[in-house]
Amino acid sequence: MAARLYKEIGEQIKQEIIQSGLSVGDKLPTERVYAELFGVSRTLVREAFIMLEIEEWIEVKKGSGSYFKSRPLEHSKHVSDVGPFELLQARQVMESAIAACAAQTVTKADLQKLQDTLELEEAELHSVEKANAADREFHLLVAQATQNALLVDNVRRLWDMRDNNPMWQQLHSRIPESSYSDQWLKDHEKVLTQLRKRDAEGAREAMWQHLENVKRTLFELSDTESPDFDGYLFS
Amino acid sequence: MAARLYKEIGEQIKQEIIQSGLSVGDKLPTERVYAELFGVSRTLVREAFIMLEIEEWIEVKKGSGSYFKSRPLEHSKHVSDVGPFELLQARQVMESAIAACAAQTVTKADLQKLQDTLELEEAELHSVEKANAADREFHLLVAQATQNALLVDNVRRLWDMRDNNPMWQQLHSRIPESSYSDQWLKDHEKVLTQLRKRDAEGAREAMWQHLENVKRTLFELSDTESPDFDGYLFS
DNA sequence: TTTCTAAATATGGTATGCCAAAAATAGATA
DNA sequence: TATCTATTTTTGGCATACCATATTTAGAAA
Numbered sequence: 001m002a003a004r005l006y007k008e009i010g011e012q013i014k015q016e017i018i019q020s021g022l023s024v025g026d027k028l029p030t031e032r033v034y035a036e037l038f039g040v041s042r043t044l045v046r047e048a049f050i051m052l053e054i055e056e057w058i059e060v061k062k063g064s065g066s067y068f069k070s071r072p073l074e075h076s077k078h079v080s081d082v083g084p085f086e087l088l089q090a091r092q093v094m095e096s097a098i099a100a101c102a103a104q105t106v107t108k109a110d111l112q113k114l115q116d117t118l119e120l121e122e123a124e125l126h127s128v129e130k131a132n133a134a135d136r137e138f139h140l141l142v143a144q145a146t147q148n149a150l151l152v153d154n155v156r157r158l159w160d161m162r163d164n165n166p167m168w169q170q171l172h173s174r175i176p177e178s179s180y181s182d183q184w185l186k187d188h189e190k191v192l193t194q195l196r197k198r199d200a201e202g203a204r205e206a207m208w209q210h211l212e213n214v215k216r217t218l219f220e221l222s223d224t225e226s227p228d229f230d231g232y233l234f235s
Numbered sequence: 236m237a238a239r240l241y242k243e244i245g246e247q248i249k250q251e252i253i254q255s256g257l258s259v260g261d262k263l264p265t266e267r268v269y270a271e272l273f274g275v276s277r278t279l280v281r282e283a284f285i286m287l288e289i290e291e292w293i294e295v296k297k298g299s300g301s302y303f304k305s306r307p308l309e310h311s312k313h314v315s316d317v318g319p320f321e322l323l324q325a326r327q328v329m330e331s332a333i334a335a336c337a338a339q340t341v342t343k344a345d346l347q348k349l350q351d352t353l354e355l356e357e358a359e360l361h362s363v364e365k366a367n368a369a370d371r372e373f374h375l376l377v378a379q380a381t382q383n384a385l386l387v388d389n390v391r392r393l394w395d396m397r398d399n400n401p402m403w404q405q406l407h408s409r410i411p412e413s414s415y416s417d418q419w420l421k422d423h424e425k426v427l428t429q430l431r432k433r434d435a436e437g438a439r440e441a442m443w444q445h446l447e448n449v450k451r452t453l454f455e456l457s458d459t460e461s462p463d464f465d466g467y468l469f470s
Numbered sequence: 471t472t473t474c475t476a477a478a479t480a481t482g483g484t485a486t487g488c489c490a491a492a493a494a495t496a497g498a499t500a
Numbered sequence: 501t502a503t504c505t506a507t508t509t510t511t512g513g514c515a516t517a518c519c520a521t522a523t524t525t526a527g528a529a530a
Contacts, residue, residue: 004295005483006285030511041485043278046512050241050282054289062238062512063492070399082385090385097332150317150325150396154389161385164305240513265481276515281482297482298522 009038010048014057017068028058028066082161084168084218091158092211095139098155099191100204102145106195110145114192117141121188125181132172136163138188142207145195171221180217187213241282244273248283249292252303263293263301317396319403319453326393327446330374333390334426335439337380341430345380349427352376356423360416367407371398373423377442380430406456415452422448 013034022028031049035042049066052058056072102110117138124130136159143155162168187210194202248269257263266284270277284301287293291307337345352373359365371394378390397403422445429437 032511042512043484043486047282047285049512050285051289053239054286060239060512061492063490063510065492065511086383086385090383090389093332093336093381093383093386094329094389097328101328146328148321148325148328150321150393151328154325154329154392157389158385164307238513267481277482278514278516282514284482295482296522298480298520300481300522 005040006044006047006051009034009040009044010051012038013045013048013052017057018071022068024068024070026068028068030065082165084162084165084171085215087158087162087165087168088211088215088218091155092208092215094154094158095142095211096204096208098143098146098151099195099207100200101148101151102142103195103198103200103203105147106145106198110141111192111196114138114141114145114195118185118188118192121185125185128172131181132163135184142191142195171218180213183213183217184210240275241279241286244269244275244279245283245286247273248280248287252292253306257303259303259305261303263303265300317400319397319400319406320450322393322397322400322403323446323450323453326390327443327450329389329393330377330446331439331443333378333381333386334430334442335435336383336386337377338430338433338435338438340382341380341433345376346427346431349373349376349380349430353420353423353427356420360420363407366416367398370419377426377430406453415448418448418452419445 013028017028029037031042031045034045034048038045049058049060053060056069058066059069060066117134121131121134121138124134139159140152140155143152146152187206190206191203191210194206248263252263264272266277266280269280269283273280284293284295288295291304293301294304295301352369356366356369356373359369374394375387375390378387381387422441425441426438426445429441
């Protein structure tokens with residue numbers, strides 16, 4: 001069976017690292033040692049090392065050796081494992097809180113950028129791609145107004161998941177045909193208005209309502225035209 | 236200069252993929268083609284392909300070829316790049332919103348688990364390791380009560396960052412000596428009480444206040460004992 | 471013409487060998 | 501003895517060559 005032999009070797013080496021009680025910074029056995037240990041060529045061990053290096057388990061130094069770097073964070077849930085509804089709910093919870101936070105830290109420069117993006121959205125309504133890009137940009141700008149890189153990072157992650165989710169792409173392609181775009185634009189305007197007022201609760205409510213509208217739109221689309229989404233939306 | 240040549244080649248191939256307008260599922264040029272194109276051996280291209288495979292850009296099929304899989308999510312901010320204060324602020328914004336959400340979806344089973352964990356925290360106050368683990372468990376359980384895997388995932392990510400952050404470890408090691416632990420325990424009890432009442436705003440406020448207390452504690456510790464943290468906390 | 475089969479080809483998989491940089495060692499020198 | 505230097509050894513970097521499997525092609529049979 002064993003397609004991807006280097007991966008198996010890489011996993012075995014991970015186990016070795018753990019079981020041998022290696023500490024961060026410690027030197028690993030050399031490629032040649034592992035090659036002999038596993039009875040394969042050094043090439044394969046080297047490929048396994050590259051895998052571990054990409055996954056940030058080890059650091060490889062020419063002429064010196066390879067060193068245990070860290071036991072990296074667990075892998076996050078995979079993009080395709082999450083349904084659009086679950087994703088939107090997460091966005092609603094997070095982004096509304098972020099909007100409230102942003103209302104207290106937003107600068108004039110931030111507000112200007114948001115205004116520009118809003119106008120861009122309006123101008124690009126006819127283009128699915130560009131309107132979507134501007135939409136994403138607007139939400140990211142709100143997060144950036146918090147001055148907190150981790151919050152920005154989380155919003156970006158959620159949007160990346162959305163844009164990479166095949167189910168979303170299918171649904172999203174139908175949206176611009178409808179009149180929803182206008183509603184979303186008004187929603188964004190409301191968010192911006194509350195941010196201008198530095199009204200935390202107002203911004204929270206505006207963002208919450210916006211995503212509530214998006215959820216409803218998504219639900220109507222999936223309900224009327226694609227009954228095959230049943231059970232998946234709520235996964 | 237260029238240690239890790241395979242990484243450079245991998246990055247160049249990524250650019251090629253983007254610029255050539257390749258769609259998901261499309262076949263990539265063969266390893267041999269890239270080898271000739273870049274004027275290197277196939278071995279290096281193969282190593283670059285392994286990198287792209289680990290990063291989920293491509294899928295490699297023996298005898299057939301390599302195929303564009305997806306343009307994966309951008310790498311998140313690295314653990315060590317973020318200061319404890321920024322991390323806590325992110326947790327405060329997110330976890331308070333999550334607590335509010337959880338108040339509306341929490342089950343009796345969830346409440347029982349939270350209660351058990353709370354008792355465990357109380358019993359393990361003397362052990363830094365175990366108290367910390369129970370602390371983490373409590374916050375994760377709150378997130379799990381939302382029934383939303385993405386929210387759980389985000390909380391877990393933030394805690395992973397905390398536990399892997401060297402600066403936090405340094406600060407954290409001093410905390411159990413103090414009386415703060417008692418305060419945190421009471422905070423957790425308040426959160427649980429609000430969840431029992433299914434009071435969203437109450438839960439939000441309780442969690443917010445809890446993390447406000449943590450922030451204050453951290454600030455006092457870093458202020459009084461470690462002036463060298465200046466400028467880093469607010470990065 | 472269509473379809474099935476076998477040979478040829480294309481493509482990734484693995485192994486071996488030599489190169490270059492770093493580290494360790496031995497010896498000279500103060 | 502201590503320290504600097506030259507040399508050897510260790511270790512990863514890269515290339516070439518051959519193997520195994522999937523795909524394609526050519527040709528025979530229906």
